[in-house]
Amino acid sequence: MSNLELVIITGMSGAGKTVAVQSFEDLGYYCIDNMPPNLLPTFWQLMRESGKITKIAMVIDLRTREFFDELSDVIGTMDNSQDVTSRILFLEANDQELVSRYKESRRHHPLSQANEVSTLNAIAKEKELLRDLRTRAQVIVDTSEMKPRQLRAYIMEHFAEKEQVTFRIDVISFGFKYGLPIDADVVMDVRFLPNPYYIQDLRGLTGADKAVYDYVMSQPESQIFYNKLIDLLDYCVPGYKREGKSRAVIAIGCTGGQHRSVALAERIGEHFTRKKFCVNVSHRDVSKNQKQVLKKVARDESNASSSL
Known part of the structure; x- marks a missing residue:
C-alpha cells in the first residue's frame, strides 16, 4: 500500500485558509473543508481501503469548535500509523491585520457572533484555544504581510512534488x-x-x-x-x-x-x-x-x- 499524505490546514480565522485549500486543490489534493475531527479516523480508513486517493488536505477550524478538543487526540493516533504521513499547516496573522480583514470583508469573527464580544477579544480567545495546536504544527506561516498570490506561491513551493507542474x-x-x-x-x-x-x-x-x-x-x-x-x-x-x-x-x-x-x-x-x-x-x-x-x-x- 502506498503511503497516504494528509495536510491539516488550520489556524486563525481570517489568516488565509480559503486561499490555502484552493492552492492544495490545484496541486491535486483531495480537499475537504471543515470536517469534524471525530469523523476523521473513519474517513481516513475509507481512503486507505479505496487506495484511489493518496493526498488529502482538509480545513479544520473553530467553526467546529465543539469538536475541536478532539483534534489533538485524533492527530496523535494518526501520527502513530506507519502508512500515514500527516502535517499541520498553521496560518496566523497579527491582530491589526486580522481586524482589518474582518472590517474589509464585513464578516463577523466566529467567536464574536454567539458571544457578542468584540473582534479583538474574539481573536485573543481564539489564540488561546489554538495555542496547543500551534505548538504541534510542522509548518507555521504568518500571512500578515502576504497577499493571496504570495501565500499561494509559498504553498506551491513547499508542498508541490519536485516534478509537479504548477503552471x-x-x-x-x-x-x-x-x-x-x-x-x-x-x-x-x-x-x-x-x-x-x-x-x-x-x-x-x-x-x-x-x-x-x-x-x-x-x-x-x-x-x-x-x-x-x-x-x-x-x-x-x-x-x-x-x-x-x-x-x-x-x-x-x-x-x-x-x-x-x-x-x-x-x-x-x-x-x-x-x-x-x-x-x-x-x-x-x-x-x-x-x-x-x-x-x-x-x-x-x-x-x-x-x-x-
Whole structure:
C-alpha cells in the first residue's frame, strides 16, 4: 500500500485558509473543508481501503469548535500509523491585520457572533484555544504581510512534488463564427492575414498540415505579426505566473478556426515548449469547420460536373 499524505490546514480565522485549500486543490489534493475531527479516523480508513486517493488536505477550524478538543487526540493516533504521513499547516496573522480583514470583508469573527464580544477579544480567545495546536504544527506561516498570490506561491513551493507542474500554458485556435473562448486570458484576431481557404489545394487542409503551415508563416504579414505577438507574450506570461495563476490561456482566432489560427497556435506552442513551459495546444473548431469546407468543395465539384 502506498503511503497516504494528509495536510491539516488550520489556524486563525481570517489568516488565509480559503486561499490555502484552493492552492492544495490545484496541486491535486483531495480537499475537504471543515470536517469534524471525530469523523476523521473513519474517513481516513475509507481512503486507505479505496487506495484511489493518496493526498488529502482538509480545513479544520473553530467553526467546529465543539469538536475541536478532539483534534489533538485524533492527530496523535494518526501520527502513530506507519502508512500515514500527516502535517499541520498553521496560518496566523497579527491582530491589526486580522481586524482589518474582518472590517474589509464585513464578516463577523466566529467567536464574536454567539458571544457578542468584540473582534479583538474574539481573536485573543481564539489564540488561546489554538495555542496547543500551534505548538504541534510542522509548518507555521504568518500571512500578515502576504497577499493571496504570495501565500499561494509559498504553498506551491513547499508542498508541490519536485516534478509537479504548477503552471501551464494553453494555446487554443478557434473560429470567430463559432464564438469566443470564454476562459481566454489573451485573444488575438488573425483574420487580417492572407487566407489559405482561397487556394484550391489548401482549402480542405488545416493549419497543422505542413503545406498550410508553411503558407501562413511565410507571409510577410504573418512574420511581422508573430514577432510582435511573441514579444508581448514573453512579457505577459511570466507575469501571469508570478501573480499566482495556475493556467494562462492564449486564444488565436480566424474566421473558421481551420487554417490561419491553427498555424499560429502551433507556432506559439512550439515557442513556449522550447522555453521549458508546460504547453497544451488544442484546436477547438478545426474539425467542425473542415467538415463544412469539404462538404462545400464536394458540392461545388458536383455542381461543376452537372453544368458540363
